[in-house]
Amino acid sequence: MSEHHRTIATGAKARVRSMRAEPTDAGRVMWRLLRDRRLQGTKWRRQVPIGAYVVDFVCFEQRVVVECDGSQHAENRRDVPRDDWLRERGFTVVRFWNHEVLRERESVLNTILARCGLPW
Secondary structure (H helix, E strand, O other), rough: OOOOOOOOOOHHHHHHHHHHHOOOOHHHHHHHHHHHHOOOOOOOOOEEEOOOOOEEEEEOOOOOEEEEEEEEHHHOOOOOHHHHHHHHOOOEEEEEEEEHHHHOOHHHHHHHHOOOOOOO
């Protein structure tokens, strides 16, 4: 069984459900841009547990994780080991500030496409 399908940490299911039900404005916009294979046919999932972590968006085929960060991530030391752990498992982690997702959508999408190795 692949790593992202292993047993989900206690409490993670409830947290994931809550995050899906009440996304941030940036999360809502990003999901609108990525869902239903809208980004060059890539399949994205949102609020997905991978190991002990929950990522905002992931494309398993391209091994790319996209995070939409608010100000709580500016000095968040927990992001470093988390991102390192994901990279060790072959994921590319791309982080955007919420205001970038809301105001610079084309640039954000082009960055995601580049990280996926797709033309933009």
